[in-house]
Every structure is written in structure tokens, then in C-alpha cells.
Ligand SMILES: Nc1ncnc2c1ncn2[C@@H]1O[C@H](COP(=O)(O)OP(=O)(O)OP(=O)(O)O)[C@@H](O)[C@H]1O
């Protein structure tokens with residue numbers, strides 16, 4: 001689609017000349033106006049891609065038109081045209097967000113590249129805006145799928161802290177969606193148009209992490225050829241997400257504590273105090289309290305980071321989500337891979353449901369993607385499943401030994417027997433599911449499933 005340029009000048013000779021170049025030579029659409037009022041009225045219904053705007057207009061001046069535009073649109077490029085007498089106003093207009101200014105008589109050779117660049121720039125900015133919107137949509141809560149009560153609780157908590165500054169620590173096993181929740185907090189809160197910066201404290205070598213977080217000055221260590229800004233500076237006004245925060249070494253823990261308390265730090269090798277305004281979210285799959293007890297993590301830092309804890313339960317503790325997520329990822333991966341797999345066989349679903357999913361949702365997403373790739377039919381069957389899920393043998397029933405239970409003509413319903421066996425095992429092991437599973441010779445998944453079925457509360461806080 002052709003780009004549109006508005007030309008605003010009360011001197012007919014000039015607007016005619018400009019129209020000649022802009023329309024006939026450079027091939028843009030044009031609309032010509034001879035007063036500020038007129039163009040403002042038109043701007044209500046039509047947005048051009050650029051304005052050539054005379055400063056000296058009868059009535060509403062060019063500068064006023066510019067200010068009016070800037071009230072609602074900070075990006076639309078406006079090039080001011082100034083007569084000899086108002087160069088000062090022209091310079092002033094830059095402060096009010098004009099893209100550039102040209103004194104009359106206008107040098108069209110110079111005007112042409114300026115117009116082209118401004119339009120290109122504007123287009124890129126608009127694209128960026130769109131992209132931002134897409135990202136924001138991607139991390140909207142609609143894309144975090146869960147039917148589980150505990151997760152609904154998590155969402156409720158999250159919705160309460162979107163727009164404030166509180167420091168949040170997200171705890172959960174690997175693959176449970178910690179980063180997804182962190183992104184949702186950022187992209188749904190009032191910092192959403194500002195940067196979201198992720199630092200994985202476990203994957204960056206220790207000796208580099210300090211400079212990664214806080215930046216360094218030129219020459220501060222071998223290899224520091226120039227000044228580098230750290231993530232805390234890059235995240236300014238936005239959010240920093242410290243993933244695997246439990247892996248921070250003591251020295252950096254101290255420096256982080258200072259950032260949280262004082263909102264300031266120095267670059268490595270630098271003396272300048274850098275002020276920072278960032279929201280800190282962090283995540284861990286370790287039990288940080290334990291790390292505090294074993295003196296691997298500063299207690300004061302722990303309390304600071306943990307002002308608002310969010311705990312994401314593993315998938316095996318929210319079994320209802322297994323099927324919901326299976327369906328979700330089937331759709332998502334079908335789309336991504338251009339396939340149209342209809343679903344899973346009953347038997348395959350049973351295996352999926354009974355599996356423990358130690359890698360949680362990430363494992364599930366990868367598994368389903370893999371299934372879709374290998375499946376040759378439009379229904380995924382057991383043989384398409386990875387071996388660890390296929391071999392999840394949970395069909396063994398408790399072996400009932402002969403004994404008192406079966407004396408005389410006392411017949412106990414089979415379900416009742418199973419339920420009692422589980423209750424008994426959990427009593428004996430004091431709610432230790434791993435132990436109970438071992439003693440019952442069952443898979444852990446089966447125990448969870450049966451506990452759910454018989455409504456047995458999990459006493460231990462796994
Ligand atoms: N409830 C959910 N709904 C949809 N997708 C989810 C959900 N939870 C997690 N995912 C997806 O699962 C994958 C893993 O999530 P994420 O990276 O947030 O987990 P994590 O806890 O940070 O994992 P790790 O500890 O391994 O870094 C991502 O692709 C994420 O989009």
C-alpha cells in the first residue's frame with residue numbers, strides 16, 4: 001500500500017512545489033492543507049505516514065499542530081518547514097518531537113532521503129509495537145493452561161501482585177512453568193512495555209556472572225575491552241528475572257542484597273554509583289530454606305527475595321491437568337508441525353495419565369511433539385510413546401497374602417481391600433509416598449491416582 005504524506009502550507013506556491021516532488025517524483029500519495037485547523041480535523045479520521053508542516057500558519061500554528069499530534073501519537077514523523085524568520089521556533093520544534101526541520105527555500109535533494117528514512121523508521125516502530133503486543137498476548141493468562149485448584153490459587157495470587165513492586169520468589173520443580181509465570185507477571189503488569197530481562201544464574205560461569213549482572217568498566221579485568229552494561233542496567237524500569245537464584249555465590253548474594261535494599265550498585269571495576277529501578281522476580285527449584293540452614297544462602301537475602309512466595313506444584317500433584325495439557329499441546333504442536341493428528345488411543349491416554357512426569361510440563365510438551373513427529377496414523381498409540389512412559393507398569397495389583405482377612409465366609413470387596421492397603425501403607429510410612437509405593441510394589445503414579453480416587457489426603461508436605 002502506498003504511503004501517504006500530508007502537506008500543510010498556506011503558501012500555494014510551496015505546497016504545489018512540494019506536491020510535485022512528493023507525489024509525481026517520489027511516488028507517495030498526498031493530501032494538501034492550507035491551515036492548521038484543517039489538518040487537525042482530517043487527522044481525526046486519517047493517519048498519514050508523515051507530515052510536512054509549515055510553522056507559520058494563519059490561526060493554529062505549525063508548532064501547536066505538532067503539540068496536538070504528540071498528545072496522542074509520539075511516533076508519527078513530522079518535518080517542520082520554516083521561513084527565514086522562524087529558525088528558532090524550528091529548533092524549538094525538535095524539543096516537541098519534530099523529526100527534523102527544513103528552512104525555506106527547501107532543498108529537495110536533502111528532503112528526499114530525510115522523508116524516506118523517517119517513513120521507514122516509523123514503519124519499523126509500528127512493527128515493533130505490534131511485536132510487543134504479540135509477545136504480551138503470548139504471555140497472557142489465557143495461554144497458561146490449568147484446570148487444577150492449586151493452580152487456580154496460583155493465578156489468583158499472581159493477579160494480586162501484577163501492578164506492584166513486590167519481590168516474588170517462584171518455587172517449583174524443573175519444567176513446572178516458573179518462567180512462564182514470571183513472564184505473565186511482567187507482561188500483564190504496569191511495566192509491560194519496559195524490558196523483561198532473564199538471567200540464568202546456573203548457566204553462566206561464576207567468574208562472568210558478576211559482570212553479566214552488574215556490568216563492567218573498560219579494563220577492569222583481562223578481556224574487558226570496553227564498558228559493558230549489566231542486566232540490572234538493561235532492565236531499568238522493567239523487570240529482571242533471576243532464574244535458579246539459589247546458585248548465586250556468596251559474594252554476589254551480598255551485592256544483590258544491596259541492590260534490593262539500596263537500589264544501587266557499581267559496575268565491576270567502577271566507582272560510579274548506578275541507580276536502578278527494577279522489579280526483581282526470582283525462581284528456584286531448590287529448597288532455599290535448606291540452603292539457608294546449610295549456610296549456602298544468606299538468610300537476609302532469602303527473606304528479601306521471598307517477600308511473596310509462589311509455589312507451583314509438580315504435574316503429578318495436579319493430575320487433572322495432565323489430560324487438559326495433553327489436549328492443549330496436541331493442538332499447539334499440530335499447528336506448529338503442520339499435522340492434523342486427531343488424538344490419542346485410550347490405551348495411550350492411560351499411560352500418559354499414569355506416568356509421573358518428572359520433567360513436568362516441559363517433558364509433556366516435548367513428548368507430545370515427538371509423538372506427533374513419529375506417529376504415522378492420525379491417532380497416537382502406545383507404541384508412539386517414548387519408552388519410559390510405555391513401560392510405566394502400574395497395572396500390578398497389590399498381592400494379597402493369605403491370612404486373617406479371609407477367614408470363614410468373610411468376603412471383602414476388592415476396592416475396599418485396595419483402599420485399606422493404601423491407607424495402611426501410608427500410616428506405616430507416615431505419609432512417605434515413595435516408601436509406601438515401594439512397600440506396596442506400585443508405581444508412585446498409581447498411589448497418587450488411587451489416593452485421589454479414594455480421597456486420601458496427602459499428610460506429608462512433599
Ligand atoms: N500451565 C501451562 N500451560 C501451558 N504451557 C505451560 C504451562 N506451564 C508450563 N508450560 C510450558 O512448559 C515449558 C516449561 O515452562 P518453563 O520454562 O516456564 O518452566 P520452568 O519451571 O522455568 O522450567 P526450568 O526449571 O526447567 O527452567 C514452556 O514451554 C512453557 O511454555
Ligand SMILES: [Mg+2]
Nearest residue numbers: 175178179243
Ligand atoms: Mg526456567
